[in-house]
Every structure is written in structure tokens, then in C-alpha cells.
Amino acid sequence: MTASSTRPGPAPRAPRTTQAHDHAQAHEPTHAPDTPTPCAPSYHRLTALAPMLDLRCAPPRHGDGWLPVATLTTDPAALRELVAHDARQGLTRYGRPLRPDVAAGFGLHRFVWPVSLLFTVPWFLERRVPLLGPGDVSVHRAPASMELTVRPEAFVCLPDDPAARTAGARTVPDEDALGAELRRALAEFLTPVLAAFGPEARRGPRVLWAMATDAVVEGLWYAGGLLGEQERARDELSALLAPGEPGESGESGESAAPSSPGASSPGPARTPGAGRGPAPAPAPFTPGAGFAPPAPACGGASGTDRARASCCLVYTVESAEMCNGCPRVTRR
Numbered sequence: 001m002t003a004s005s006t007r008p009g010p011a012p013r014a015p016r017t018t019q020a021h022d023h024a025q026a027h028e029p030t031h032a033p034d035t036p037t038p039c040a041p042s043y044h045r046l047t048a049l050a051p052m053l054d055l056r057c058a059p060p061r062h063g064d065g066w067l068p069v070a071t072l073t074t075d076p077a078a079l080r081e082l083v084a085h086d087a088r089q090g091l092t093r094y095g096r097p098l099r100p101d102v103a104a105g106f107g108l109h110r111f112v113w114p115v116s117l118l119f120t121v122p123w124f125l126e127r128r129v130p131l132l133g134p135g136d137v138s139v140h141r142a143p144a145s146m147e148l149t150v151r152p153e154a155f156v157c158l159p160d161d162p163a164a165r166t167a168g169a170r171t172v173p174d175e176d177a178l179g180a181e182l183r184r185a186l187a188e189f190l191t192p193v194l195a196a197f198g199p200e201a202r203r204g205p206r207v208l209w210a211m212a213t214d215a216v217v218e219g220l221w222y223a224g225g226l227l228g229e230q231e232r233a234r235d236e237l238s239a240l241l242a243p244g245e246p247g248e249s250g251e252s253g254e255s256a257a258p259s260s261p262g263a264s265s266p267g268p269a270r271t272p273g274a275g276r277g278p279a280p281a282p283a284p285f286t287p288g289a290g291f292a293p294p295a296p297a298c299g300g301a302s303g304t305d306r307a308r309a310s311c312c313l314v315y316t317v318e319s320a321e322m323c324n325g326c327p328r329v330t331r332r
Contacts, residue, residue: 038163039130039152042122049226053114054147060138061149067141069115069134073192083107083200085141094317102313104200105211109312110146112190112215115139118150119186120220124233128163129156129181132189156181179240183282186216191284205284210309213241213286217306234291243287286310290325 043055060068071078083100086107090098098106115137122128130152140147154168158178164171172178194208201208217237224233286309308325 037152038157038166038169039122039126039128039150039155042125042128043118043150045125046117046121046223046226050223052145053117054145055118056147056149057152058149059151060135061140062138065140065142066138066149068138069136069193072111073134073196076196079196079200082111082141086110089143090317096317098317099313101200101202102316104197105203105313108194108197108201108208108211109215110141111139112193112212113219114146114148115189116186116212116216117219117223118148118152119182119189120216121223122152122155123178123182124220124224124229124236125227126163127158127161127175127178129178129185131155131185134189134192156185182240183285187284207310209284210286211312213309214290216285217241217289221306234289237289238291241282241285241287241289243282 037057040057043057047053047055060066060070062068062071067078067082072082083104087098087100087103090103090106118132118137119130122130130150131154132150132152136151136153138149152168154170155163156170156172156178157164158175159171159173161169161171163169172181190212194205194212198205198208201211203211220237221230221233224230227233288309290307290309291305292307306325308323308327311326314322
């Protein structure tokens with residue numbers, strides 16, 4: 001579970017949430033067929049390319065291994081069971097137990113990484129931002145995959161979108177406004193999730209949002225590699241999370257997201273913010289997508305394509321797996 005595990009390369013790979021041999025195991029979907037929605041084409045396209053993900057538009061499920069996100073955010077026992085799943089995987093992988101807070105950090109990353117794609121992939125491919133709450137999503141984790149049901153009953157799009165006149169659609173005037181809607185939708189969804197994970201992960205709000213930022217960026221960067229649009233994903237993530245001018249704390253028309261977790265035809269590439277000044281700070285997410293090349297890593301190793309905003313603490317169980325993009329390396 002390191003930054004390099006989700007960094008797209010010449011041949012995109014799955015994030016390091018499973019052993020490689022597990023990808024060969026078949027896993028039959030256990031949920032109902034898709035419900036038609038303007039965001040479904042994006043989910044279908046990603047599912048066809050990503051062997052470890054199965055995204056379906058359907059009502060939330062529970063039982064038989066399914067966990068509604070709403071339950072995760074309100075039931076401590078459900079959260080502890082999810083973390084225990086990662087603790088068991090860690091013991092199998094490393095041959096020794098993970099620290100409880102490290103297992104919780106792994107669990108948070110492995111949860112936010114795929115769930116954030118429910119927001120970012122429709123934005124990337126269709127310029128549609130689904131408006132989802134914890135009650136709209138459920139997850140089913142298996143050793144080699146994750147299934148998700150999502151119920152996007154409302155979404156935000158641009159005025160020229162063919163879906164702008166469909167039920168549940170709301171339009172915003174331009175790309176910058178749509179990016180602001182994506183940040184807001186993600187922040188509102190993740191706020192109760194981070195609040196639930198915080199005590200288990202033993203991290204404060206700033207570190208939790210840094211972890212969430214890493215998962216969001218790495219998820220779409222990986223998906224962009226699968227879609228053959230790795231560079232566009234990099235550019236648009238950099239614009240989406242670009243830091244603002246000093247003292248800038250929000251953007252016109254965008255209410256500030258909580259600062260604490262407790263409180264498709266893609267067509268021509270359109271880069272948000274192109275030709276304009278710096279985008280406002282993307283609070284509560286960590287400013288910057290981390291793609292600026294950092295200084296060479298210590299010990300003579302080469303630098304990395306991305307500097308992470310957070311450390312996953314994998315070094316506490318296996319020091320050799322610390323990635324060059326870890327802030328413990330790049331910020332020395």
C-alpha cells in the first residue's frame with residue numbers, strides 16, 4: 001500500500017490492495033441490473049477496464065457482505081469490521097500484525113480510492129458531477145475486488161450537456177464552477193467518513209484530508225491510465241486542486257466545505273482554469289495534486305512522478321515498501 005502501487009506506468013496496474021494472483025479469481029456480481037442514469041456510461045466504461053472494480057447504478061444493498069456507507073458512518077461496529085478486514089489482509093501479506101491505526105489507515109485509503117471514482121470518473125468523462133450522500137452508496141469487498149452500488153438521482157453538468165434537461169440535472173455556467181461542485185460534493189460525502197475513521201486511524205483532520213486527497217488523486221490518475229488519458233487526468237487533477245493566492249480561502253459561489261471531518265464520449269479535452277489565474281484553494285483537500293517533480297529521493301534512488309500529501313505508515317510493518325513519493329522521503 002504505497003504511492004507507487006497506484007502510480008500509472010506504461011502498463012497500468014491495480015492499486016496494491018490485493019495479491020496479484022487474486023485477480024484471476026472470478027467474482028460473480030450479487031446485485032441487481034443497472035438503473036438507467038446519465039452517469040451510468042462512465043461507470044460502465046471504467047468497470048470494463050478495471051478488473052478489481054464493479055460499479056453499478058442500483059439502490060444500496062445490505063447483508064451478504066454488503067455495507068451501506070451510511071451504516072459505516074453511524075455504526076462503530078461496522079467500521080471496526082471493515083478495519084479488521086484490512087488487518088487480516090495485512091497479516092496475510094506481511095506475516096505479522098499491523099498496528100491498529102495502520103490497519104485503519106489502509107482501510108480508509110482502500111475505501112476512499114474506489115468510492116471517489118463514483119464522483120471523479122463521470123466528471124472526467126462526461127463533465128457530470130453526481131450528488132451523492134452516504135445513503136446512496138454501498139460496497140462489497142472481496143479479496144481481489146470491490147463491488148459498489150451507487151444511486152445518482154441528481155447531478156450537476158454544463159448548460160450544453162445533452163442531459164441538462166433530464167430529471168435531477170442542475171447546470172453551472174462553466175468548467176471552473178463544475179470543478180467547484182466536484183470538490184464540494186466529494187467533501188460533503190467524505191466528511192462523515194473521515195469523522196468515523198479518525199478515532200481508529202488516530203489522525204487529526206489535516207492528515208485525514210491529506211489521506212483523502214491522495215486517494216482521490218491516485219484513483220483518477222490510475223483510471224486515466226486505463227482510459228488512455230493519463231496526461232489529461234494529471235493536468236485536470238492539477239487544475240482541480242491548484243493552490244490559490246495567499247490568503248485565499250474559498251471561491252465565488254462555493255460555500256466552504258467543513259475543515260474538520262467531525263463537523264460517454266469524452267470529446268476534446270477541456271482543462272479547467274486554462275488561460276486564467278490560479279484556482280482558489282481547494283479546502284478541505286490538500287492544495288496541489290503533487291505532480292510537480294520533487295527532489296531526488298534519498299539514498300541515490302530516483303525521484304517520483306508524484307509526491308504524496310500523506311504517509312500510509314507501511315514502513316511500520318515493512319520498511320522496504322516505503323515509496324519514493326512518501327512525504328517522509330521527499331520532504332527530508
